[in-house]
Amino acid sequence: NAGVTQTPKFQVLKTGQSMTLQCAQDMNHEYMSWYRQDPGMGLRLIHYSVGAGITDQGEVPNGYNVSRSTTEDFPLRLLSAAPSQTSVYFCASSYSPGRYEQYFGPGTRLTVT
Amino acid sequence: GESVGLHLPTLSVQEGDNSIINCAYSNSASDYFIWYKQESGKGPQFIIDIRSNMDKRQGQRVTVLLNKTVKHLSLQIAATQPGDSAVYFCAESPYSGGGADGLTFGKGTHLIIQP
Numbered sequence: 001n002a003g004v005t006q007t008p009k010f011q012v013l014k015t016g017q018s019m020t021l022q023c024a025q026d027m028n029h030e031y032m033s034w035y036r037q038d039p040g041m042g043l044r045l046i047h048y049s050v051g052a053g054i055t056d057q058g059e060v061p062n063g064y065n066v067s068r069s070t071t072e073d074f075p076l077r078l079l080s081a082a083p084s085q086t087s088v089y090f091c092a093s094s095y096s097p098g099r100y101e102q103y104f105g106p107g108t109r110l111t112v113t
Numbered sequence: 114g115e116s117v118g119l120h121l122p123t124l125s126v127q128e129g130d131n132s133i134i135n136c137a138y139s140n141s142a143s144d145y146f147i148w149y150k151q152e153s154g155k156g157p158q159f160i161i162d163i164r165s166n167m168d169k170r171q172g173q174r175v176t177v178l179l180n181k182t183v184k185h186l187s188l189q190i191a192a193t194q195p196g197d198s199a200v201y202f203c204a205e206s207p208y209s210g211g212g213a214d215g216l217t218f219g220k221g222t223h224l225i226i227q228p
Contacts, residue, residue, distance in 0.1 A: 004156075035218075040122070042202055042218030043157070090156050101147070102216065104156030 001026050004105035006091050012111045013081040021076040021108050023091030031094045032074040033102070036060065036087040043090060049074055081112045125225040132190040134222045136203035141184060145206035147216065148177060148188045152199045160188070160201075190224075198226045 007022045025032065033048035045058030049068040063085060065077040074093075078085060088109050092102040126132045138146070144165040149157035161172045163179050163186075170177050176189040186203050200223045204216040 040220065042204075042220045043216075044218070045216070092156075101159045101162065104158070106156050107154075 003027065004091055004093055004103050006089075006105035006108050008108060009106065010109050012113065013078070014113055015081060015083060017081050019078055019081065021078075021089055021091075021110070023074045023076065023105060024072050025074075025091075025093040025103070026072065027093060027095075027103065028071060029093035029095055029103075030071065031096060031102075032068065033058070033092050034064070034066065034074070034076045035090045035092065036085075037090060037107075038087050046076065046089075078110075081110075083112045086110060086112045121222055122220070123223045123225065125227055126193050127227050128193060128195060130193055132188075132193045132197070132224060134188045134190075134201050134224065136186040136188075136219055138184050138186060138203075138205050140205065140217075141181075143205040146177070146179060146186050147204045147206075148175075148186075149202045149204060149218075150197075150199045151202065151221070157202060193224075193226055195226050195228075198224060200224070 004025045013019060030051045034046040035043035036046055037043045044060050046060055046064050047055055047058055047066040049055045052068050052071050055066050055068055065079060068074050088107045090107050091105040094102040147162040148160040150160050151157045161175050161177050163170045163177045168179050174191045178187045188201060190197055200221040202218050202221045204218045206216055
C-alpha cells in the first residue's frame with residue numbers, strides 16, 4: 001500500500017490564483033480530511049468527508065472547496081489564493097471518523113505571494 | 114478556540130532518560146485521545162491512543178496516561194533515543210454520537226534529545 005499520497009510537495013502561487021491540492025489513499029478508507037498547519041500551531045481541520053459524495057466543513061473552511069467523487073480521492077481547491085493561506089496542508093484518512101487512527105500524507109507546503 | 118493544549122512548547126531531555134509530555138484538554142465529553150509524532154518535514158505519525166474508559170495504555174516504550182478528573186493526558190517515553198526527537202501532538206475526538214468530526218489537535222511539544 002502507498003497509504004496516503006499528496007501532490008504537489010511544494011507550490012508557490014500568486015495572490016488570486018487558483019489551484020487544486022491532490023490527495024489519494026489506497027486503503028479503502030471511508031473517512032478523509034484536510035488540515036492546515038501553521039507555525040507554532042496544531043493542525044486545524046478544513047473540510048472532511050465520510051464517504052463518496054459526502055463532504056462537510058471543518059473549523060477553517062473559508063476559501064477552500066472539496067469534492068469526493070470516489071472513495072480514493074479527496075482534492076482540495078483554493079479558489080482565489082490569499083497570503084493567509086500560506087501553510088502546510090495535510091490530508092488524512094481513516095477507517096471511521098473520529099475514533100480510529102488517522103493516517104496522514106506527507107504534506108504540501110504552499111506559499112502565496 | 115483550542116480545546117487541547119500542551120504545557121510546554123519545548124522539552125529537552127538527556128538520551129537514555131525517560132520523557133514525559135503533558136497535555137490538558139477542556140472538553141469533558143471527549144472520549145478518544147491520540148498522540149502523534151511529527152518529524153521535521155513529514156506528516157504526523159500515530160503513536161498510541163486511549164479511550165475514555167481507560168486510564169492507562171502501554172505500547173512499545175510508550176505509555177499514555179489519562180486522568181479524566183483533571184482532564185489531563187500524558188505521554189511517557191522510556192529510555193529516550195535520538196530518533197524520538199520530534200514534535201508531539203495530543204489530539205482529542207469530541208463525543209458526537211457517531212458524527213463525523215475530525216480530531217482537535219493541541220499546539221505540540223518539541224522534544225529535543227541531548228547526547
